[in-house]
Amino acid sequence: MEEFLQQLTNGLAVGGIYALIALGYTMVYGVLKLINFAHGDLFTYGAYLGLTLLTSLALTDRLGFFMGVLVLVLMVMGLVAVLGVILERAAYRPLRESPRLSAVVSALGASIFLQNTLMLIYGARFQVYPDNILPVTALDLFGLQVPVMRVLIVLASVVMMVTLYLFIQKTKIGTAIRAAAIDQGAARLMGIDVNRVILLVFLLGPALGGAAGLMVGLYYGQINFTMGWVYGMKAFTAAILGGIGNIPGAMIGGLLLGVVEAMGAAYLSIAWKDAIAFCVLILILIVRPTGLLGERVADKI
Amino acid sequence: MNRFTSFAVALFVALMAVAPLFLNAYYVDVLNSIGLYGLLALSLNLILGEAGLFNMGHAAFYAMGAYTAAILNTRYQIPILWTLPLSALVAGFFALAVARPVVHLRGDYLLIVTIGVSEIVRIALVNDVFGITGGANGIFGISRPELFGFVIRQPQHFYYLIWGFVVLTIFLFLRLKQSRFGRALNYLREDEVAAEGSGVNTDYYKLTVFSLGAAWAGMAGTLFAAKMTIISPESFSFWESVVLFMIVILGGAGNVAGVLLAAFLVIGLPELFREFSSARMLVFGLVMMVMMLVRPQGLLPAKGRQFSFAELNKGSLR
16 A cells, blocks of 8 residues: 555656646647647756756755745746747747648757757766755655655646646636637637737746756656657657647646556556556547547538 | 659669669668668658558557568578568558557547557567567577578668669559559548548548558568668667658658658768767758748649549549
8 A cells, every 4th residue: 555655646746747748738739739749858958957057056055945946947937938939939930821740840850959959068968966955855644755856746736737727717818828729710800819829828838848847857866858758758648648739638648647657667567667658548549539538529521 | 744854863763773883882871771761751651641641650560570570580580581571461460450449530649649559569679578579689690681592791782672672662652642542542631521421431541551551661671670680679769750750741741752852861961961970960950940941841742633634534544
């Protein structure tokens, strides 16, 4: 039972990270019907920017651990959001009227470019987050010893997801995003500036992805310039699992995937860990072809 | 085909035919890789370009063919070129089994499922599934191919084997495109609902083209195994699928010439960028982006079908 609960909390932490990245995929897809393959690399930028800011500014020494990390998260989110907007301007905006797959290749090119920029700056080796500034103590939750970092990550991802959900559902701007996702043309006729919506989506998605990158750095302590592909692929799987374009779907998909993966690695086989996520995906898509919360789209005739 | 293009094609074929006589072994080997990727990209072009099915896991079928050939050759001493049809069958039936439950999925869902399948295959190979794939080390000691008693050993000889197969493929695929089957695939790509409404059995065509493309990739895998004499799972990673996907879209989905041109660019350019050493992939990514921005339709987009009245009257379309 102890082992099971440890794996469950671990799965929730990883799942929260997947969910945050998946939100970026699903929001961009919702509005532009584009798979942003460079999103995983924006996530990696979050991890590397976090490392640089953490070591160069010594935020945790000046502000204490919690304030320091909070400021760090906000800085990383802001910077990665700016990167996301630049990416949209450079790689996607000129292709908005082109065949969909052209944008996919442009996204793949952007992904390779971003990845190799990081490699040239930081080198190809694993980078290590300093371990002396992170709390290593375990928290006692009803008799279960859970590392503080894990609890923080679960809490932070839940807070971000709830905030995003409320923003999308309750505010006027959120309504505009949902409207643009349903029908861009009609949204434009209703006086919604679709270009601003797209800009906003490319601010929000990368910001969350960047935060997720920082979390991976803080949680595992090790980052690599290629990790964006692996996490990006898992997060994209999560987004599809939940029904792409659907925001609560991405959250549920991410958490589910994280937990299933942790359980599979613990009880089935660690060597097959990466295959488990895809097996679950295929099984779910066979039963529900549009994902867990995806709506059935009738083909227009 | 107007006079200029026929001249260009003839010149190109002539140049390719004598190229190994003038190039050193290194460049012949680059041309061999281009040929193999061209072959794979042509087979993916059937699925992705002609039928419009998003397949980003083509490396799985390539791996199936390569491993089938390698296992049959090293365990049962079957000459490597004799395994070609078997590799095609294994890869084709695997594709059929995989695609059967998922082929009706909408575009992007199919994309991630094919990525998933190729990752599952790769992980299965790494984990030495059934104890026959040799795990992460792969399989080595594959024998050299033999053709009518002649052992193919040097890059120059492989050049003619590989490009000979490419020429055969181009011929067959161009014929296929002109056939009823090819027209049905294009109809499927342009408008699935309308195709179904006009009596095109969409599931049948989707599954057939998936299996056919996969079988061809399987044969390319056999040639790869014969050329390398050693294969390991890392040769069939997600990256390979991505490269093939980029070749097809960059070249102009559905056009054989465009796909081959893109194979030359995507596989050949990084070799020319060698002097940039570590920055060459950065340049590669940038070039991909810029090429797509400049020519969103692909370098040589497929032209629409044209039929002359005389032809139509003869009823040659049946």
